[in-house]
Amino acid sequence: MCGTCGCENTEKLIPLERRVLGKNDELAAKNRAWLEERAILAVNVLSSPGSGKTTLLERTIRDLGATVPITVIEGDQATENDARRIRAAGARAVQINTGTGCHLDASMVARALEELRPESGSIVFIENVGNLVCPALFDLGERVRAVVSSVTEGEDKPVKYPHMFRAAGVLVLNKTDLTVATGFDESAFRESLRAVNPEAHVLPLSARTGEGLGAWYDWLRLASR
Amino acid sequence: MHELGLISEVLAIVEEESKGAPVKRIVLEVGPLACVLEDALRFAFELAREGTVAEAAELEIVRGDGATGDDELRVRALELV
Numbered sequence: 001m002c003g004t005c006g007c008e009n010t011e012k013l014i015p016l017e018r019r020v021l022g023k024n025d026e027l028a029a030k031n032r033a034w035l036e037e038r039a040i041l042a043v044n045v046l047s048s049p050g051s052g053k054t055t056l057l058e059r060t061i062r063d064l065g066a067t068v069p070i071t072v073i074e075g076d077q078a079t080e081n082d083a084r085r086i087r088a089a090g091a092r093a094v095q096i097n098t099g100t101g102c103h104l105d106a107s108m109v110a111r112a113l114e115e116l117r118p119e120s121g122s123i124v125f126i127e128n129v130g131n132l133v134c135p136a137l138f139d140l141g142e143r144v145r146a147v148v149s150s151v152t153e154g155e156d157k158p159v160k161y162p163h164m165f166r167a168a169g170v171l172v173l174n175k176t177d178l179t180v181a182t183g184f185d186e187s188a189f190r191e192s193l194r195a196v197n198p199e200a201h202v203l204p205l206s207a208r209t210g211e212g213l214g215a216w217y218d219w220l221r222l223a224s225r
Numbered sequence: 226m227h228e229l230g231l232i233s234e235v236l237a238i239v240e241e242e243s244k245g246a247p248v249k250r251i252v253l254e255v256g257p258l259a260c261v262l263e264d265a266l267r268f269a270f271e272l273a274r275e276g277t278v279a280e281a282a283e284l285e286i287v288r289g290d291g292a293t294g295d296d297e298l299r300v301r302a303l304e305l306v
Binding site: 012013014015016017018019020021023024101102103133134136137163 | 227230231234235237238242243249253259260296297298299300301302303304305306
């Protein structure tokens with residue numbers, strides 16, 4: 001009997017124990033090493049569609065772009081729209097269109113970095129495809145994952161999409177200016193997040209009004225070191 | 226949605242390891258938090274295996290116990306024809 005599955009036929013059974021995402025993870029490790037050598041802070045920005053990732057990045061570029069160089073890798077299934085918005089805000093951007101794909105992977109990011117050539121000591125935001133499921137699975141080589149959730153999405157997203165929220169180093173709670181209009185209960189949200197990820201920093205803010213952005217910038221400065 | 230991409234990775238590993246010999250069975254371990262649907266994996270496998278060494282292979286999915294990582298997805302073994 002073989003040790004793998006209990007079958008009787010061992011002759012033609014080849015034990016492998018190979019990780020399916022092994023190739024992606026190897027590429028991600030290369031990206032990470034390349035970025036860390038240059039002291040570049042790479043942030044994988046994840047959320048559902050419409051939570052305000054691009055608005056947050058536009059605002060961040062406008063407020064911090066003069067003090068720290070920022071570049072952006074934009075992932076969407078289609079269009080150059082987001083890259084255009086980022087460029088209009090004053091940063092260089094590479095748009096990746098994943099077509100039918102629902103996430104970015106490490107090889108796409110490697111190609112984008114080659115094109116982008118971010119300078120040492122800079123920040124690279126990797127805006128992932130808006131999706132709370134698949135992108136959680138793929139390491140891109142980032143230093144940290146920032147998950148953006150907005151008050152319009154309700155309080156229980158973390159327990160509904162545990163994989164995504166489990167991997168968050170920082171949780172940006174966006175659109176706080178709509179808290180009253182939506183009846184959003186922040187303590188219920190924090191409880192839901194704590195159930196899957198007790199470590200994540202929560203940064204409530206409004207990328208539109210600017211409320212709470214200071215704490216996000218402080219966090220970025222700290223993470224850059 | 227991403228299951229087709231994962232199955233393509235599985236088939237690439239299978240092609241490489243079988244060295245072109247036809248495969249009878251693939252044992253795939255799916256961890257408890259691997260974020261994949263078994264039905265979707267099987268559906269993707271049906272689509273993707275055509276014309277590969279795994280064309281007539283059986284896909285055996287074993288639920289991992291999380292010992293090697295909760296989100297683990299690995300090809301544990303191959304059985305050749």
